[in-house]
Amino acid sequence: MIYFDNAATSCPKPSEVITAVNGFIRLANGNPGRGGHALAMRAAEEVYLCRKKVSGLFGAGEPERVCFTSGATAALNYAILGLIGRYDHVICSDIEHNSVRRPLLQTGAEISYFNAFADEKTILEEIDSKIKHNTKAVVCTYASNVFPLVLPISDIGALCRKRGVAFIVDGAQTAGVYSTDIRESGIDVLCVPAHKGLYGITGCGAMIVSPDFDHKKIKPIMSGGSGVASFDPGMPDELPERFEAGTLPTVAVAALGAGVDFVLSKGPSEILCHEQRIQRRVYENLKDNEKIRFYRYAPGTLLLFNLEGKTCEEAARLLNGYGVCVRAGFHCAPDAHKKTATDKTGAVRASFSVFNTVKQADRFSDILDHISRL
Amino acid sequence: MDYCIFTMSTLTYAYKGKEALDRAGIRCKIVHLNGTETKKGCRYGIAVFPTERSEASRALLNSGAVYGDVIT
Numbered sequence: 001m002i003y004f005d006n007a008a009t010s011c012p013k014p015s016e017v018i019t020a021v022n023g024f025i026r027l028a029n030g031n032p033g034r035g036g037h038a039l040a041m042r043a044a045e046e047v048y049l050c051r052k053k054v055s056g057l058f059g060a061g062e063p064e065r066v067c068f069t070s071g072a073t074a075a076l077n078y079a080i081l082g083l084i085g086r087y088d089h090v091i092c093s094d095i096e097h098n099s100v101r102r103p104l105l106q107t108g109a110e111i112s113y114f115n116a117f118a119d120e121k122t123i124l125e126e127i128d129s130k131i132k133h134n135t136k137a138v139v140c141t142y143a144s145n146v147f148p149l150v151l152p153i154s155d156i157g158a159l160c161r162k163r164g165v166a167f168i169v170d171g172a173q174t175a176g177v178y179s180t181d182i183r184e185s186g187i188d189v190l191c192v193p194a195h196k197g198l199y200g201i202t203g204c205g206a207m208i209v210s211p212d213f214d215h216k217k218i219k220p221i222m223s224g225g226s227g228v229a230s231f232d233p234g235m236p237d238e239l240p241e242r243f244e245a246g247t248l249p250t251v252a253v254a255a256l257g258a259g260v261d262f263v264l265s266k267g268p269s270e271i272l273c274h275e276q277r278i279q280r281r282v283y284e285n286l287k288d289n290e291k292i293r294f295y296r297y298a299p300g301t302l303l304l305f306n307l308e309g310k311t312c313e314e315a316a317r318l319l320n321g322y323g324v325c326v327r328a329g330f331h332c333a334p335d336a337h338k339k340t341a342t343d344k345t346g347a348v349r350a351s352f353s354v355f356n357t358v359k360q361a362d363r364f365s366d367i368l369d370h371i372s373r374l
Numbered sequence: 375m376d377y378c379i380f381t382m383s384t385l386t387y388a389y390k391g392k393e394a395l396d397r398a399g400i401r402c403k404i405v406h407l408n409g410t411e412t413k414k415g416c417r418y419g420i421a422v423f424p425t426e427r428s429e430a431s432r433a434l435l436n437s438g439a440v441y442g443d444v445i446t
Contacts, residue, residue: 033385036406036418044404048389062438064386228384228417230409241384 001323002360007145007173007302007351008327009195009202013259017199020258024251031247033227043250050257051240054206057260058190059181061211067240068206068248072172073099075191075207078243079168080139082218083189084109088136091127091165093151095144095336100170104139116144117296117339120152124159137166137188142174146336146349148279148300150178157186166213172196176263177272177301188213194252197271197353199259204252207243215239222246266354275301275352278361282350285365291372295340295347302351304340307372312346315371319348322367326350377421379405380434380441387439388418394437400426407445419445 003011024046030039032047051063060066069075076099084090086108092100093116104111114126127138138160143150153169160167168189171180176197182190190208194200209215220235224245228236235242263271276299283303286292295304307315316328329346330337337343350364382388388404395402400422407417422430424446434441 033418036404040406041404044385045389048386051386063390064384226384230416236384238384238387240386 001325002356002364003325004350004352004356004360004364005325005327006196006353006356007331007349010197010199010353010355011325012355013201013255014199014262016262017201017255017258020254021201021251024254028254029250032250033241034225034247046254046257047248047250050253050260053257053260053264054208057264058175058192058208059183060208061183064239065209065211065215066206067209067243068204068253069191069243070203070249071195071205072170072191072193073205075205076100076168076170077103078207078221079189079191079218080104080137081107081221082243083166083168084136087134089132089134090136091130091138093140095146095149095333095339096139096141097145097170097172097336098332098334099172100139100141101333101335109136116140116149116151120155123152124155127156128159128163131163131165135163135165137168139168139170141170141172142178142180143300144333144336145173145302146331146333146347147296147304147340148298148302149296150174150300153180153187154185159186160188161186166217173301176259177268177275179268182208182210183212189218194256194259197263198256199262200256201252203249204256206256209239215242218243220245271354272301274354275356278352278356278358279303281358281361282365285362286368289369289372292368295342302349304342304347304349306342306345306347307368310371312348315348318371318374319367322371324364324367376423378424378427379407379419379421379445380430381407381417381419381443381445382439382441383417385418387441388420390437391420391434391439391441394433394439395420395422395430398429398433400430400433402430 028042030043032044051066054066080103084107088109094113095116112130171192175192194204195202222245291308312328
């Protein structure tokens with residue numbers, strides 16, 4: 001099998017992650033913050049250690065700045081719905097995933113969009129010109145999940161700092177691949193999934209709140225058990241418990257800790273170079289095939305394409321027949337597809353991980369070349 | 375009582391505090407406190423020997439692990 005759907009979830013998982021899952025279930029499967037017996041405390045310690053690892057990876061300074069959620073979408077919902085109200089104004093890019101687009105629409109706030117295809121200088125000028133008295137936040141993805149495009153996050157962060165506007169970033173496609181220090185990048189809230197570039201398993205993500213940002217500005221949108229101060233009517237003020245109502249996905253948290261270790265053992269920049277090498281290999285192999293149309297090629301970790309005379313679903317189905325896993329459709333990002341005029345057809349996405357090889361890239365290219373001529 | 379207990383606002387702070395005390399060479403353990411002890415419902419605390427209370431207090435404050443009442 002050739003697995004090129006790593007932007008959806010990475011596969012395979014490192015053996016260390018599988019070992020961590022197994023070990024947690026066998027040896028630490030208590031409920032952290034729910035009692036003081038040995039298993040509950042062992043689970044709590046595992047969770048704390050994972051917080052430290054994630055905090056270290058993203059430069060959050062302190063472990064309590066890492067709030068575990070059920071995924072990046074949940075983290076974005078916490079940040080967006082907890083911070084932005086209907087009388088506020090927000091700015092986002094015009095290529096956002098539904099995990100940003102839908103919660104923003106749900107707030108009822110006025111939304112202004114900036115052109116993600118513009119050059120960096122123009123993007124900054126556009127955001128700067130759109131900020132007004134009630135602009136609460138800039139919310140955008142770090143990198144598109146549809147085509148290879150990375151936004152100038154550090155520059156946007158610096159602008160947000162200068163203008164006193166909160167900056168929320170969707171790191172779903174970059175966590176573990178693009179080195180990110182949230183303080184240096186001016187990010188106030190970074191939302192990441194565990195199961196993509198961090199090589200954990202599904203069911204876990206994190207909302208990472210910068211030490212430079214007052215977390216009390218974000219209202220908890222979910223209430224429930226926190227394990228402490230049970231008689232209080234509201235959630236605790238302190239991070240991370242303020243945003244962690246209910247039982248944590250402890251097994252997935254343990255997997256995330258092992259995934260972060262794995263990423264650090266390779267180094268995010270090495271992982272990025274490797275994925276770009278695979279991406280470039282496929283593109284170079286196929287760029288002269290007139291039956292294949294690539295959209296917005298640039299160095300990155302994924303490719304978007306369509307085959308002449310075939311729907312994207314048909315292309316993906318044919319690839320699946322050769323043991324190739326890719327994703328076809330609209331990738332939960334309708335605005336991004338509008339930008340490439342694929343909003344009526346959808347497109348096929350191939351996305352890479354550290355486990356993909358040049359041999360797989362060549363084999364995939366041969367298969368796609370063959371299918372394109374059927 | 376064999377220990378004095380620093381009550382911590384959250385379990386995360388309890389672990390952060392324990393880490394600080396471990397670094398400072400202060401023997402300690404995290405304990406679960408029930409509502410009777412805290413008057414506010416369940417809570418976690420860090421138990422240290424009474425002789426190390428002052429040193430533990432300093433280490434906790436320096437680490438940013440904020441504590442509440444001290445139960446003796």
